Amino acid sequence: MENDELMKVVTEKANLWLGDGYDEATKAEVRRMLNAEDKTELIDSFYRDLEFGTGGLRGIMGAGSNRMNKYTVGAATQGLANYLKEAFAELPEIAVVVGHDVRNNSREYAEIVADIFSANGIKAYLFDSFRPTPELSFAIRELGCQSGVNITASHNPKEYNGYKAYWSDGAQIIAPHDVNIIDNVNKIKSVSEIKFEGDKSKIVIIGDEMDQKFLTAIKGLQLSPEAVAQYHDLKLVYTPIHGTGVKLIPASLRNYGFTNIINVPEQDVPSGDFPRSEEHNPENPSAMAMAIAKAKEVEADLILASDPDADRIGCVLRDDNGEYVLINGNQIVMILLNYIMTRNKELGRITGKEYIVKTIVTTETIKSIADQNGFKMYDCYTGFKWIAAVIRDNEGVGRYLGGGEESYGFLAEDFCRDKDAVSAISLMAEALAWAKTKGMNFLQMLQDIYIKYGYSREAGVSLVRKGKSGAEEIIAIMKEFRANPPKQIAGSDVVIVKDYADLNMKNLKTGEITKMDMPTTSNVLQYFTEDGTKVSIRPSGTEPKIKFYVEVKGSMKTNADYADANNKADAKIEAVKKDLGID
Numbered sequence: 001m002e003n004d005e006l007m008k009v010v011t012e013k014a015n016l017w018l019g020d021g022y023d024e025a026t027k028a029e030v031r032r033m034l035n036a037e038d039k040t041e042l043i044d045s046f047y048r049d050l051e052f053g054t055g056g057l058r059g060i061m062g063a064g065s066n067r068m069n070k071y072t073v074g075a076a077t078q079g080l081a082n083y084l085k086e087a088f089a090e091l092p093e094i095a096v097v098v099g100h101d102v103r104n105n106s107r108e109y110a111e112i113v114a115d116i117f118s119a120n121g122i123k124a125y126l127f128d129s130f131r132p133t134p135e136l137s138f139a140i141r142e143l144g145c146q147s148g149v150n151i152t153a154s155h156n157p158k159e160y161n162g163y164k165a166y167w168s169d170g171a172q173i174i175a176p177h178d179v180n181i182i183d184n185v186n187k188i189k190s191v192s193e194i195k196f197e198g199d200k201s202k203i204v205i206i207g208d209e210m211d212q213k214f215l216t217a218i219k220g221l222q223l224s225p226e227a228v229a230q231y232h233d234l235k236l237v238y239t240p241i242h243g244t245g246v247k248l249i250p251a252s253l254r255n256y257g258f259t260n261i262i263n264v265p266e267q268d269v270p271s272g273d274f275p276r277s278e279e280h281n282p283e284n285p286s287a288m289a290m291a292i293a294k295a296k297e298v299e300a301d302l303i304l305a306s307d308p309d310a311d312r313i314g315c316v317l318r319d320d321n322g323e324y325v326l327i328n329g330n331q332i333v334m335i336l337l338n339y340i341m342t343r344n345k346e347l348g349r350i351t352g353k354e355y356i357v358k359t360i361v362t363t364e365t366i367k368s369i370a371d372q373n374g375f376k377m378y379d380c381y382t383g384f385k386w387i388a389a390v391i392r393d394n395e396g397v398g399r400y401l402g403g404g405e406e407s408y409g410f411l412a413e414d415f416c417r418d419k420d421a422v423s424a425i426s427l428m429a430e431a432l433a434w435a436k437t438k439g440m441n442f443l444q445m446l447q448d449i450y451i452k453y454g455y456s457r458e459a460g461v462s463l464v465r466k467g468k469s470g471a472e473e474i475i476a477i478m479k480e481f482r483a484n485p486p487k488q489i490a491g492s493d494v495v496i497v498k499d500y501a502d503l504n505m506k507n508l509k510t511g512e513i514t515k516m517d518m519p520t521t522s523n524v525l526q527y528f529t530e531d532g533t534k535v536s537i538r539p540s541g542t543e544p545k546i547k548f549y550v551e552v553k554g555s556m557k558t559n560a561d562y563a564d565a566n567n568k569a570d571a572k573i574e575a576v577k578k579d580l581g582i583d
Helices: 003-016 024-035 040-046 070-087 106-119 133-143 177-186 208-219 225-230 249-256 285-298 329-346 365-373 384-393 421-437 442-453 467-483 559-580
Strands: 057-060 095-100 123-127 147-151 160-167 203-206 236-239 261-263 302-306 313-318 324-326 354-359 376-380 399-405 409-411 455-464 492-499 504-507 513-515 525-529 534-539 545-554
Touching (some): 003 040, 024 040, 057 070, 070 147, 070 160, 095 106, 106 123, 106 147, 106 160, 106 203, 133 147, 133 421, 208 421, 225 421, 236 249, 236 285, 249 261, 249 421, 285 302, 285 313, 313 421, 329 365, 329 399, 329 409, 329 421, 329 442, 354 365, 354 384, 365 442, 376 384, 384 399, 384 409, 409 421, 442 559, 455 559, 467 534, 467 545
Parallel strands (some): 095 147, 123 203, 236 261, 236 302, 354 376, 354 399
Antiparallel strands (some): 057 160, 147 160, 313 324, 399 409, 455 545, 492 504, 492 525, 525 534
16 A cells, blocks of 8 residues: 555544544544544554454554554444354353453553453453453353453553453354354444443353352362472462462462462562563563572572463473573473373373373374374464364363463363463472482483473574564565475585465475365464474464474583583574574
8 A cells, every 4th residue: 555545544434433432532542543644553553453353353452443452442342242242142141251450551441341241232341450360251151151251461561551352162263153253343334333332231240259269170280289288387478479379379389289489579579560570471481580689689499470461371490500590481391291291190090091192283202202102292373372273172081281382371170261370389399399309400300201201392482573664564574485495404404395375285295285174274383303393373363473393402411511401402492593584
């Protein structure tokens, strides 16, 4: 679209927001953008409508059709309400759960969502304040609701907020409901179609009672109470990074039997401004800096963290020299799955129906662990809605032991259908207590996994490309990799190319093309080399970035080989990044 044509479209859309139905604060913000000499903000705010995708909405807060605000949230909710009334027309009453995180405007948006549902004759259970995302999933199932909405932007920068829609099984929405909801949201063409005036008689406030039910269910996951009793006083530093985890995670750790939980007071304050954390994604070392400082002060055994909506877990181990080492999401999933599988075998709970789940971009070492221990493993797309879909498909047939993804998400239970830092952190602390009974610290337990099942090392690179031009650049990058795939990566021939956009897997040595068995297509590319290197490329569905996932293989025979294996792997990862042009 030429600049003059783009400005005409943008200006026309902005002027619509000066009409009836929009509040004065919104109109003032739109006028400011229209009158500004630099039109960049105006273009970014109106060049498109904020897309209601398969994961809901996520965007920068502010006035405009491409921003998170009461009107984009309202249109999403009205569209969802319209579809719920179609899908559950036979029910005497439709019910939903509405939750939110600590971000600025989250409570306001949650109340607007509850009002709109109630105005449409739908009963809305609204949490009395912020809660971890997984508790919303749990509450949908516990209350027998048909849907749910959580207002959260997870670990995105503070200017963002988001809207996540859930179905009756407590999972984020997939086909066919995702497409049908999107169609209904897209039909909302005017703010006048949104029923903002709520029916308070249909809004029910929930809180502490649901918390206790959730915590009790999580306590039921415990596998080693005797180990916790023996090592109950492990020094556990925990930070919620200003987020919702402060509500339930310390309580869950105490529920498990741990008595020495050390907080980071400055980051215990719930705040959408995240005043004491430059980063609030626990996969970034800077987000863990204050917790590491506290750990050094008290000589803690383990550092645990949750992201702002408490669905992702961060973990820092103490090594043999007393230094604190941040482990990645792949390692977190490996440790937890290895612990859960091992303990189930030790406790004699294996029936042959057990299975685990990982995502396609998560380390292949997990498959080695599953194969060597006789457990079935499923690979699925990135995102816990796909892990939840595997659980749903195996309902009454298999027993779910756990699943996770490299982006620091893990789910140990099937009574919740979204990643859960509350249970993951509780089990991670328990796994350390269990390791202690085996004469190991956490790092030694991780090394033991590599020795038994094969060494791997992973790295992620995210190229951030904001705004309209950034979105176009991400499309161009994916197009280039599809048109010109690398023949070699870090000196090793590429032998397999998987393109999930058409579900074709091509063997470059034989020329054979086979179809992959996946529930739908996805904009993901993968390259596998002769020496075991795996590279995955995908645009983020929630942030303005394209992600590269690199996994390389190595060799470890003893614990003493660990440092050398890491150094060699890091050098190889750098070579991979250089070959891909992302170093």
